[in-house]
Amino acid sequence: MNEILRINDLSKRYDDYAILEKINLSVRKGEVVVIVGPSGCGKSTLLRCLNGLEEIQEGEVVLDGEIINPNKKNLSKSRERIGMVFQSYDLFPHKTILRNVTLAPIKVKKRKKSEVEAEALALLDRVGLLSKKDNYPRQLSGGQKQRVAIVRALIMHPEVLLLDEITAALDPEMVREVLDVVLSLAKEGRTMVIVTHEMQFAKAVADRVIFLEGGKIVEEGKPRDFFENPKTERLKRFLQTFTYETVENDEIEMEQV
């Protein structure tokens, strides 16, 4: 059991308000862990703790034997090994697509520019955006920006990739193009921790699904058991909110027809 990332008894509070309580989680190399849960349950906060964007009050995050701590001097060294893509478009607006992708490997990893550019172009080609390399972020659609953001994280060769609702701000027709990229990454065996509201996608991509509610892990399991035979009442109720939504949408569509 090739463990790459471990969370031990992690607790996170804002002032006296507990956001995460005693979270334990272990992620194996090549595993895709999907976190779902109601809005405000702490999913984003958990991901942000994993790469030290948030201070934690108790517990620890260990990446391949190395503790990640926001107060540590060489935190950026650990962050090189963890890629993260956020929900909102976070590309650097003053740089072209190519420069967005090549900045970190050149400045942080001190790799040769020519070599980094060649790799960047290959990755952009892979997500179908080679022709956009000299454009600026504002000239791209939301889905295209998110694919660039994924490429920008990939080029650092992260050992773990964290994706926080990367399709939540997208128009529905763009969701697919982004999730397809993520699916292909899963197929090539990348380790990922993914937060999403797309249950179908979660079912397809996950090796393991985790239900987070009220800052605690309430249930976890293989996607099939998780979605088809939820054990806890709370997960059942959570999953029902999605089926209810689909039924309602169907009705509206029927009326329109």
Place this chain on the structure above:
Amino acid sequence: MGFEVLLKGNNMIRLLEGLGVALKISLISVSFSIVLGIILGMLMTLKNHVINVITRVYLEIVRIMPQMVLLFIVYFGATKAMGINISAETSAVIVFSFWGTAEMADLVRGSLISIPTIQYESSMALGLNRLQTYIYVIIPQIVRRMIPLSINLITRMIKTTSLVMMIGIVEVLKVGQQIIEANRKSSPNAAFGVFATILILYFIACWPISCLSKYLEKKWEN
């Protein structure tokens, strides 16, 4: 047409020197304004209550008071009332810096708070440390927002320097008046020629600067 007076003696050179005085006062003031404005602008983002109140009052004063009134207050007020002896040029620099610092500080503050936190976070998530994040991600964005605006401030300052003749500084407009006075009899039309020339001189001084600002604005649109 009255242009002939400019060819007399060293009149043209005097006009240019007058313009030099105006440019000198604005450039010195702008330099002070940029340095002090950046510091003050950064302080203003700290959300410290005392700093906030003080800076708000300061910005309001600058906004409300005509520059001429400020010039009179500093020059006549300080020299006559308080017995401090400061030259007219120093007074001008003080007033223009006082004004420019307020505007710069507001620009810097605006640019700083307009950079979303996600820009810092996504940069650091890529492994850039704090310094690298500022150098490659934050500062270029701030500079892009600020340079066109501060260039605009420079041209406005050059234009407003015409006020300093009110406290006895011999700048280009004042020189022009002197030339017109001196040639009242021989060239009664001197006024047109002289003022037209001054207009052109101001234009030559300000136009390239404002072109540069337009160019940068276009270039950095994104």
